[in-house]
Amino acid sequence: MSARRATIADVARAAGVSPSTASVVFSGRAPVTDPTRRRVIDAAQRLGYTGPDPRAASLRRGSSGIVGVVVGARLGAVFSDPVTRLQMDGLAEGLAGVGAGLLLLQDTGEEAAGPSLLTTPLDAAVLVGCNARMRDSLQVLRARDVPVVVIEGDGGDGVPQIRLDNREAQRELAAHLAGLGHRDVAILTLPTAAGRPPGWLDAAAEAEIQVDVAADRLAGAREVYPEAPAYAAGASLIDEGLAAGRMLLADPAARPTAILAQSDLLAAGVVRAAEEAGLRVPHDLSVTGFDGVVVDGLSPYELTTAVQPAAEKGRAAGSAVAAMLAGSPAESLRLTCTFRAGNTTGPAPAG
Amino acid sequence: MSARRATIADVARAAGVSPSTASVVFSGRAPVTDPTRRRVIDAAQRLGYTGPDPRAASLRRGSSGIVGVVVGARLGAVFSDPVTRLQMDGLAEGLAGVGAGLLLLQDTGEEAAGPSLLTTPLDAAVLVGCNARMRDSLQVLRARDVPVVVIEGDGGDGVPQIRLDNREAQRELAAHLAGLGHRDVAILTLPTAAGRPPGWLDAAAEAEIQVDVAADRLAGAREVYPEAPAYAAGASLIDEGLAAGRMLLADPAARPTAILAQSDLLAAGVVRAAEEAGLRVPHDLSVTGFDGVVVDGLSPYELTTAVQPAAEKGRAAGSAVAAMLAGSPAESLRLTCTFRAGNTTGPAPAG
């Protein structure tokens, strides 16, 4: 029909008012007499004008109403990882007040063709997950003066962060095992860097871990088991745990009596690996997890684990963003995990 | 430091080139001599210019690189419902090529304070889930000339839709029960309208179901069981299934021998309700689900259900969006479910 889309100027003209008045009618940022509003609305309807173009409004206003959620993993992983999911849930809730939309962005390190932090109109961003490259993203955002909140990571000076007491919680789990008499313990860590293949961590590699969560949890375990061998998984998945578990249990002569896994999913995989190897959990092998999420298909096992307030993390991040958007400074927060005893840990086998 | 953010014009001036040249350097839409590019990059760095402002670029270009995903439920539900989750996963994958960001939008019917379809710069939108109000959203989007793809819904003329053979699949499940000799069957449907409380569906209510998925599946069941009583759940959740199951099994005199639930989660709830009532599944009561998702904690039961290609639905929607963005018309698609026999259905009890 129309060669060109109607603009607010067209509407104003048709209504016999000035563009600014028409604008005000739509934005409601100033009082307008009823008859005037009427005329404008009518004209708009007549012309098929559906309201201010968000792009133009965004340019003029300087804000877009969009909050970016930067995840380190594949986007799909956001929906499959239970912890992230809970976090997102909480985030949406915490952000509800601002009325901002959540834009899912992945930062995989590669310069993707996708919309990066550079090309997307963001009012604020939440960096979530344990990704090494996150620090680069942070640089970009800070350079752009985009308010940032970091979940589980270090944003440095003045960047509010929402964290867990990963180290303490992991130490508690390790102490639990020590209390049960375990001396031969192996550690199964989260990925230590984006895209790094799974494998043993030597001292050098351990010093270079780029993912804070992995490093912190490892440090907690190290307080109790300074010498325990550590193996890094390729991802926090049951299958990765299974694969890693096979490695850790491969040599019957050097078999640990307990494995500290840095996530419940990994732990679940280890339990499977143990079953596969004919080991009884917890009789022959104790396993601990981390997160306190519901792992599907693991029954009758219930992991001994540290329960983290995942949804609360998201909610806190949302509130922080809301605060920053409102101009007030947001505060960092450190949430605590709760030890939960399950039936995957028991006394160390005699011997 | 700087009173005002540097613009591309500032950079161009500092580099001694024209704004258009500087623009080209950043967009790469035309060849630029190496030394020239160098000068521009240097100048940008010096001025702390981090690239074109997405808002301005978006206005000028007429596109934002953002694809909206409109969900009917609370945003958090997107992450908790397994089917939606799989869909989102597939969608992200299907959209990866376009390099568009996914903006999560909820359409709860209320005029929320949040970013609506009206105030957000969208290049395209995917309407997902079974929401009655979706049709309103569609109007808005069409008025704005925003390309739309609908998952599980009717967009009308020329709106590509990705659907399932809900009716046929549900009929197959019903036929399965009929084959087992069941005559007293009850139907537990998905919510029939946003926000409607759970309750029995009479003929009138049944005729007015606004959610296509619920209506289609019900129609399939009706082909086999025209007279079966139907009860609408308040949401697709295990707990809702449990509550509904209690209702359906409340009267020992009029107890069905089988219940057709329109989702696996609802079916899982029904199984629980049966256990609660001291009924054995499938000996005393057969239960069928729909979706074929993994329901946590349901073992040792495995639902007899229709497995839907949820991730594939999302992927298809993503491809459709990509196509429309590229200017080519997208095609509608109808995917098929697969019957899967579990251990929750058996011969009708004698009597």
Next chain:
DNA sequence: TTGTACGCGTTATCAA
């Protein structure tokens, strides 16, 4: 290959 000039559609500001 580079520069000029203009418009994208709004909205903030200020004056009337």
Next chain:
DNA sequence: TTGATAACGCGTACAA
């Protein structure tokens, strides 16, 4: 309460 004006920051014909 309304109107005039000037940005907002950029992309892109078109001419050089």
